[in-house]
Amino acid sequence: MRDTVSRRAALRLMGGAVGVVAAVTGGFGSPARALDRGRVDGLVRQLTLDEKISLLHGANDPASLGQAGYVPGVKRLGIPPLRLADGPAGVRVTRHATALPAPVLLASAFDPELARRYGQVIGQEGRALGQDVLLSPMVNLIRTPYAGRNFETFSEDPLLSSDLVAAEITGIQGAGLIATVKHYALNNQEKDRGSVDVRVDEQTLHECELRGFEAAVEAGTGAVMGAYNKVDGTFACENKALLTGILRERWGFDGFVMTDWDAAHSTVAALTAGLDMEMPEGKYFGAALKAAVADGSVPERDVDRAVRRVLTVMDRFGLLAADAPPRPRRDPQAGAAVALEIAKAGATLLRNAHDTLPLRPGTSVAVIGPTGSLPSVSGGGSAHVVPDHATSPLDTITSRAGNVTYALGEDLFGTPVPAAALRPALAADGHRVAAGQDWSYDGTLTVTDADEWTFVLHFSGDPVARPTVHLDGAELFPLAPGYEEYFVGGVVSAAPDGMTVRRATLHLTPGSHPLRISARGGDSGRHFRLHRITRATRARDVTEAAEAARAADTVVLFAYEDATEGRDRARLALPGNQERLIAAVTEANPRTTVVLNTSSATSMPWLERTGAVLQMYYPGQEGAEATAAVLYGECDPGGRLTQSFPVDDDHHPVAGDRRRYPGRDGVEEYSEGIHLGYRWYDAEGVRPLFPFGHGLSYTAFTYEELSARAVGQGIEVSLVVRNTGARAGIAVPQVYIGPSERLRLEQAVRVLGGYRRLALGPGERRRVSVRVDARTLSSWDPHTHDRVLGTGPRTVWAGASAGDLRLRTSVEVGG
Numbered sequence: 077m078r079d080t081v082s083r084r085a086a087l088r089l090m091g092g093a094v095g096v097v098a099a100v101t102g103g104f105g106s107p108a109r110a111l112d113r114g115r116v117d118g119l120v121r122q123l124t125l126d127e128k129i130s131l132l133h134g135a136n137d138p139a140s141l142g143q144a145g146y147v148p149g150v151k152r153l154g155i156p157p158l159r160l161a162d163g164p165a166g167v168r169v170t171r172h173a174t175a176l177p178a179p180v181l182l183a184s185a186f187d188p189e190l191a192r193r194y195g196q197v198i199g200q201e202g203r204a205l206g207q208d209v210l211l212s213p214m215v216n217l218i219r220t221p222y223a224g225r226n227f228e229t230f231s232e233d234p235l236l237s238s239d240l241v242a243a244e245i246t247g248i249q250g251a252g253l254i255a256t257v258k259h260y261a262l263n264n265q266e267k268d269r270g271s272v273d274v275r276v277d278e279q280t281l282h283e284c285e286l287r288g289f290e291a292a293v294e295a296g297t298g299a300v301m302g303a304y305n306k307v308d309g310t311f312a313c314e315n316k317a318l319l320t321g322i323l324r325e326r327w328g329f330d331g332f333v334m335t336d337w338d339a340a341h342s343t344v345a346a347l348t349a350g351l352d353m354e355m356p357e358g359k360y361f362g363a364a365l366k367a368a369v370a371d372g373s374v375p376e377r378d379v380d381r382a383v384r385r386v387l388t389v390m391d392r393f394g395l396l397a398a399d400a401p402p403r404p405r406r407d408p409q410a411g412a413a414v415a416l417e418i419a420k421a422g423a424t425l426l427r428n429a430h431d432t433l434p435l436r437p438g439t440s441v442a443v444i445g446p447t448g449s450l451p452s453v454s455g456g457g458s459a460h461v462v463p464d465h466a467t468s469p470l471d472t473i474t475s476r477a478g479n480v481t482y483a484l485g486e487d488l489f490g491t492p493v494p495a496a497a498l499r500p501a502l503a504a505d506g507h508r509v510a511a512g513q514d515w516s517y518d519g520t521l522t523v524t525d526a527d528e529w530t531f532v533l534h535f536s537g538d539p540v541a542r543p544t545v546h547l548d549g550a551e552l553f554p555l556a557p558g559y560e561e562y563f564v565g566g567v568v569s570a571a572p573d574g575m576t577v578r579r580a581t582l583h584l585t586p587g588s589h590p591l592r593i594s595a596r597g598g599d600s601g602r603h604f605r606l607h608r609i610t611r612a613t614r615a616r617d618v619t620e621a622a623e624a625a626r627a628a629d630t631v632v633l634f635a636y637e638d639a640t641e642g643r644d645r646a647r648l649a650l651p652g653n654q655e656r657l658i659a660a661v662t663e664a665n666p667r668t669t670v671v672l673n674t675s676s677a678t679s680m681p682w683l684e685r686t687g688a689v690l691q692m693y694y695p696g697q698e699g700a701e702a703t704a705a706v707l708y709g710e711c712d713p714g715g716r717l718t719q720s721f722p723v724d725d726d727h728h729p730v731a732g733d734r735r736r737y738p739g740r741d742g743v744e745e746y747s748e749g750i751h752l753g754y755r756w757y758d759a760e761g762v763r764p765l766f767p768f769g770h771g772l773s774y775t776a777f778t779y780e781e782l783s784a785r786a787v788g789q790g791i792e793v794s795l796v797v798r799n800t801g802a803r804a805g806i807a808v809p810q811v812y813i814g815p816s817e818r819l820r821l822e823q824a825v826r827v828l829g830g831y832r833r834l835a836l837g838p839g840e841r842r843r844v845s846v847r848v849d850a851r852t853l854s855s856w857d858p859h860t861h862d863r864v865l866g867t868g869p870r871t872v873w874a875g876a877s878a879g880d881l882r883l884r885t886s887v888e889v890g891g
Contacts, residue, residue, distance in 0.1 A: 115396060116387045119153055120380050128383045129365050131155070133358030141206045142170030144337070144458070145355045147386075155387070156395055160209040160256075160355070164228045165454055165696065166461035167202045167210070174201060174411030175453050175463035175697035177419045179213065180676070183230035184422035184693075184715035184771070186808045187833045188243035194418060195247025195255075197411045202253040204406040208395065209254045209299060211458070215241040215288035216264050218676070218719045219752060220730045220737045224266040224644045226676035227455050227694055231718035232753030232768065233828050234284050235852055238291035245295040252401065254393055257292035258301035259336055261285055261318060262746075267644045267738040270339070273306040276746040279822060282856040282863075283750050286322065293327045298389040300331065302351060304339045305744075311341050319350030332385040343368050352382040408464050412698055419702030421806075424691040424715030425772040432667050432687030434709025434774060435630060440479040442628035443470050444621045444661055445654075446488045447567050447636040452673035454694045456566045456640030463697035469634060469671070472704035483624035484617050485633070485657045489571050490532035490607030497522050498591070506534065506605025509597040517593040521547065523584045528611050531582075534575040535595075535604035542578070543595035543604045552580040556643075566638035566694075567673075568651075575603065614653050621657060622664040630687075631668040632707060633661055639675030644738070648679035648725050658682045671703060677721040677728075680765060691715070709774055714806035714833070716771035716877065720754050720764045727764075729756040750822055754878040758825035767879030769810050769828075775801030775838070777876070779809060782883035784872045789850035789865055791887055793829070795874050796843050799836035807834045811846045812873040812881060813853065816866025816889070821855045823866070826873060828852075853889055865889070 120128075127150045137146035137159065145160035162168035166176045174197055176182070182194050195213075202210050214225065218232040230237045241257065248255040262274040262285055276285070289300070300323065302313035312318060313335045323329045334353040340346055343360040347368075354361035368374040390396050425433065435441065443449075451466035474480045495501040499520050509515040523529075531552055535542045545552045571577050595602055625631045635654050639645065649655060662668045662685035669688040672678060673695070683689065690713065692703055706713050722728035729752065730737035735745045751759045754768035780796040793811045810831045815823035830846035853870065854863040867889050875881035 113388070116384055116391055119155065119387055119396070120384055122153055123150065123383065125366065125369060125376065125379070128379050129358070129362060131383050131386055132352060132365070132379070133354040133361040134356040135358070143207055144168070144211060147353070154396065154398065155390070156400070158208045158390070159206060160211055161202060161205070161207040162212065162458035163198050163202060163210045164212045164214055164459045165694070167198060167205050167207060168458060168461055169205050169207070170462065171205055172462050172464050173205060174408065174415055175461040175466070176411075176415050177422060177696040177699065178227040178455060178459065178675075178694040179230055180227045180718060181422035181693040181695060181715070182418055183236065183240055183718045184424050185418065185833065186236070186716055186831050187421065188239045190418055190421060191240045191243035192247040193414055195244035196251055197247075197414050199248040199251025199253040200404055201406055201411060202248075203251060204404050206403065207253065208393075209256060210248055211256050211258065211301065213241050213244050213248075213255065214258050215292060216259055216262070217285055217288070217752060219264040221648055221677040221719070221722060221728055222267075222645045222737065223264055223676070224639050225641055226719070227639055228459050228641075230288075232720065233718065234287035235828050236718060236831070237288040241288050242291045242295035245292055245297050249296060249298065249393075252393060254298035254389060255292075256299040256301050256334065257289060257297045259303035259312075260289055260300050260323070260333075261303060261312060262307055263303035263305055263312075265644055265738060265744070266642055268742070269304045271306075271742060272739045273309055273743045274746065275308060275743055277749060278858040278861070279856045280746055280749045284752050290327055293323070293329045298331045298392065300329065300333045302333055302335050302339060304336050311339070313339050313351050314342050314346040314349045316349035324350060330385065331389050332382070344373050347374060347378055347382065352385050412464065415696045416698035416702055419692070419695040419699050420705055420711045420714065422693070422715040423702060423706045423713045424717060425706075425713035426689040426691055426766055426770065427683060427686060428688045428772050430667070430687060432630070432669055433690070433707060435477070435707050437477070437708075439477070439629035440481070440627075441473060441477050442481050442483065442624040442631045442665070443473055443634070444483045444485045444624065444631060445634035445636070445657070446484060446486055447673055448632070448634040449482060449484075450567050450572065451697075451700055452567045452634070452636060452694060453697055453699060454566065455675060456569060456638060458641050460566075466697045467700045469632070469700045469703055472700045473632065473707070476704055476708050481624050481628060483621040485621040485661070486653045487609055487613060487617055488568055488652070489534070489577065490530065490609045491613070493521070493606055493608050502606060506603055507595070509595045509602045511597045511599055511601045513597040515595045515597075517591070519591050520588045521591045522588050523586055526583070526585055529582060529584050530609040531580045532607040532609065533578045533604065534571050534607065535602065536575050537598055537600065537602045539576050541596065541598060542576070543593055543602070545606065546590075546592040548589050553578045566640065567636060568638040569640075618653070618657050618660045622660040625661045625665040625668065628665065629667070631661055631665050632671060633658060633668055634671045634673060637674040637678070645676070648677060648722065650674070650678060655682060659685070662686055669707065673699075677719055679722065679724045681724075683765070691717070712774050712803075712805040713771065714808075716769050716808045717766055718768070720757055720768045720878075721766040723763070723765045727762055729753070750824060755824040755827065758878070764879070767877045769808070769877035770879065771808065771877070773805040773807070775799055775803050775805035777805070777807045777836070779874055779876070779882045781843070782872070782874050782885050784885050784887035786887055786890055787847070789890065790853065791829070791848040791870070791872070791889065793846045793848060793872055793874065794843060795883060796841060797834055797836065798841040799838060802838050804835065804837045807836055808832070808876070809834070809844060809846075809874060810877065811848065812878065813848060814871030814873070816853075816868050816870060818868045819855055819864065819866045821857060821864075823855060826871075826878075828878075829872070
């Protein structure tokens with residue numbers, strides 16, 4: 077079953093042609109251009125060494141559009157610069173763009189066609205906003221529920237992730253924007269991401285993590301981004317086994333490989349291993365590379381090879397042509413329509429007891445929670461987008477129900493520290509420090525009773541240069557290490573007026589506490605204010621929320637969590653005071669729907685007290701409208717979980733073993749092997765809170781007449797799905813495949829073999845066919861370093877989720 081380089085290259089070209097052919101109709105050049113090396117070879121011969129090296133690392137953009145990176149071109153030869161923008165959920169520049177739902181919400185729709193259209197919006201907008209390369213999509217698997225970027229990727233399942241990344245890349249590149257699949261490979265956590273050494277066996281690497289990257293290559297991705305971490309002792313960006321052995325020789329990739337930002341660690345080793353471009357600057361691929369060529373440690377032909385890869389991709393997308401295609405105009409209305417459609421399609425109903433949902437017209441509604449009145453659009457860091465607009469859920473619910481009340485429930489931003497407690501007093505509206513000026517405060521804070529205070533600092537300007545606040549000689553808001561200070565965002569990390577927010581909680585004893593504040597105006601001035609939250613203010617907020625809940629027919633409580641690149645979650649519970657808030661509100665009114673604007677799996681000790689739970693993740697700029705549409709039954713909640721939700725912090729694949737997460741002594745071990753996500757729950761006999769594939773509908777479905785037959789080295793599975801309810805709805809039948817007894821390799825209890833997304837009217841019955849390919853029926857043999865088909869009898873299950881498999885049959889797989 078060995079996949080030869082020539083076959084892989086052919087597949088890559090076929091997949092790549094999808095995007096390029098689509099681009100032809102928009103004037104982006106011919107797919108044959110990538111095969112004609114004459115133009116590129118001619119340019120390489122004319123370039124000086126300095127010009128070649130300038131194409132292999134980032135630089136400052138003299139006309140920055142707020143994007144992440146810039147590579148200067150060579151004007152005398154007609155080579156344009158490249159601008160590179162973040163964009164997992166929309167194009168991240170300083171201008172407005174369509175803020176799409178988070179990729180994990182897109183994935184919840186189980187619909188590759190929606191993923192293609194998602195990519196198409198980003199591709200078109202990226203081009204319109206002056207960008208050439210998109211630093212997305214991310215296809216790393218969801219391995220740990222704590223990972224800070226789970227919302228930026230798709231799934232814990234390799235098949236689903238592969239389908240979606242290939243479709244999204246087709247959409248991005250079909251619009252003429254170069255896609256960059258990331259982070260190659262095994263960047264499945266943010267904790268110690270720049271140094272951790274990931275140890276993984278060969279079978280697990282190929283069967284799980286690499287499958288999505290291979291699909292991206294087959295879809296024709298123009299670029300690959302190397303990860304920060306090490307893989308088996310070698311940094312990913314200088315790992316020859318990954319960059320050359322697998323990526324280029326086995327898969328036939330001929331695009332270019334760039335580092336993640338500041339992920340380079342060497343010159344000679346990285347270039348030799350197959351790295352082509354260092355971002356965002358040239359510490360190793362700038363002057364150091366020129367010196368390496370001069371002293372003979374790097375042959376200039378190796379530099380030429382990297383330059384040729386970059387130019388070949390640029391040529392493929394028409395960027396080197398004298399008549400390069402003009403940039404399109406943005407179409408905000410079209411982008412918003414796709415954003416709304418996807419947010420509805422991915423909305424995942426986890427619980428619905430006593431027909432709490434859909435909400436009934438005419439009933440009174442209490443909207444509760446800080447994110448009920450603030451739009452929760454996106455996660456932080458590289459996923460943050462400046463949206464065209466964003467409406468609050470309170471407004472969209474009010475537009476559908478006249479009798480709506482609102483209660484805050486939890487104050488995220490505090491109120492000014494009382495003037496009576498300060499000597500001298502601070503201005504209630506904060507202080508403005510002029511550009512180039514310094515300001516300081518020396519005083520005392522007097523506390524009459526022992527209490528827990530949360531100090532909240534609001535400030536403008538650079539987060540690293542924020543004001544310093546010392547209480548009792550200790551700094552309240554010390555700088556966090558690494559990228560954490562930059563990669564924040566979301567509804568909790570910014571005040572409604574846009575100022576950045578930091579919080580610090582501590583117990584204060586009665587008496588006077590020395591307080592010192594200092595701030596610098598910097599180049600453009602700074603505004604800051606100091607607020608506080610106490611036990612008494614929290615209790616008051618909860619009491620008011622419970623009273624509002626008791627007075628209403630039904631409650632919609634919005635729960636939040638901010639997640640961002642550079643920082644993992646500390647626990648699965650909702651942050652802040654939300655568990656106590658949910659307990660009080662559900663006791664006051666059991667017809668409470670909790671809407672989760674969270675990044676990943678959440679523990680729910682409060683689950684059984686709720687009427688319904690709706691998972692919306694970070695739903696994009698149209699999220700409030702989509703949420704209200706689902707709540708009121710204007711559409712069926714069509715989403716299904718792409719990750720298993722654990723019961724608590726002690727019952728999931730990396731629980732209780734620091735070697736698995738976050739690593740011990742700098743080493744992280746994938747000792748669970750191929751048993752990732754739902755496979756681990758099956759293997760260990762552990763029941764999750766919600767299984768992979770779970771999601772409820774406002775109607776009911778039956779699954780009938782399952783059959784399976786061998787087709788070549790694959791399987792064709794057939795079943796009937798029937799809508800037995802009185803309203804239209806979305807079904808997502810899933811097919812799972814059991815192990816082969818003939819293989820003497822580690823195998824899962826079952827793996828996802830395929831799925832379909834169906835819209836069925838009341839009483840409608842439809843027979844569907846699901847193809848299971850040879851890849852899914854195969855295992856990776858570390859002895860032959862190749863896949864081997866699992867022949868013989870294979871069990872086939874079908875049902876509504878990995879935990880709700882209602883039908884079973886078997887089929888003989890040939891070989």
